[in-house]
Amino acid sequence: MNKWIIPLLLTVLLSACNTQPTPVANVVEDFEAKRYLGKWYEIARMPHSFEEGLQSVTAEYRLNGDGSLEVTNRGYHVEDEEWQTAIGLAKPVENMEAAYKVTFFWPFYGGYYVSWLDNNYQLAIVTSDSHEYFWLLSRTPDVAQDDIDYALAKAHEWGYDIDQMIMVDHPAEFQDAN
Numbered sequence: 001m002n003k004w005i006i007p008l009l010l011t012v013l014l015s016a017c018n019t020q021p022t023p024v025a026n027v028v029e030d031f032e033a034k035r036y037l038g039k040w041y042e043i044a045r046m047p048h049s050f051e052e053g054l055q056s057v058t059a060e061y062r063l064n065g066d067g068s069l070e071v072t073n074r075g076y077h078v079e080d081e082e083w084q085t086a087i088g089l090a091k092p093v094e095n096m097e098a099a100y101k102v103t104f105f106w107p108f109y110g111g112y113y114v115s116w117l118d119n120n121y122q123l124a125i126v127t128s129d130s131h132e133y134f135w136l137l138s139r140t141p142d143v144a145q146d147d148i149d150y151a152l153a154k155a156h157e158w159g160y161d162i163d164q165m166i167m168v169d170h171p172a173e174f175q176d177a178n
Contacts, residue, residue, distance in 0.1 A: 023099065025115040025127045025158040031098035033069070035121045036114065037061045040137040042075075042168045044151060046160065048132060053077050054084065055169040059137065067092050071102060116154060125151055131160050141170035 042057035051057060054075030062070045069090040077084050088104035090112055098114035111129035118124075123143070126135040136143075136151040152162045 022129050023111060023113040023115065023127060024129065024131055024160075025113065025125075025154075027096055027113045027115055028098040028117050031114060031117070032121075033063060033067075033092075036117075036124070037063055037069075038139075040124065040139060041141045041170060042135055043138050043141075043143050044134075044136040044148060044165050044167055046132055046134045047164055047166055050086075051075060053079050056141075056171065057168050061090075064089075069100065071104075073104075115158075116151075123147055123151075125154060127158065131158075134160050134165070 039058055039060045042059065045051065045057075054077055057073065057075035060072045060074075062072075064070055071088040071090050073086045073088070075084055076082070086104050088102050090100035090102040091109075093099035093101060093111075098117075100112040101109040102112040103109045110133070111127075113127050114124055115127045116125040122139045124137045126137060127133065134155055136148065138147075148167075152165060155165065156162050
């Protein structure tokens with residue numbers, strides 16, 4: 001019985017990876033990738049297994065020569081008392097600004113869409129191809145409640161269940177270490 005489960009799962013996942021992007025929200029127009037580079041703090045997100053138990057989560061973006069982005073996600077796993085790091089690659093989607101296909105485990109890609117940015121590239125909302133993924137990112141670990149409320153209102157407008165949203169802790173003792 002187990003002989004067919006893995007090939008079936010791989011077939012389903014690979015077919016899902018080859019579909020055209022279908023963002024749940026619009027993507028930012030006039031996006032400047034170079035201004036987006038650098039470190040971002042995760043402020044709010046939907047729950048998912050690959051970040052379970054993490055706090056002080058950051059994402060750092062570096063531009064590659066081919067226009068793709070190297071992505072380094074880092075977070076402190078509270079139970080294991082250790083930092084966890086994942087390095088991925090985000091490839092631009094043709095004819096869509098602020099849209100990428102990102103992978104942390106080739107050949108599996110997922111949609112990564114910058115759906116909102118403030119004018120100074122200090123706050124960003126990132127969505128995906130489903131309502132399972134949403135991130136509010138900030139250049140600093142401390143964000144005004146008005147900005148969080150705005151992001152949650154956008155999430156609700158785009159069909160996210162904001163009651164599930166997780167606010168990410170950024171304890172002071174880890175801010176310099178990350």
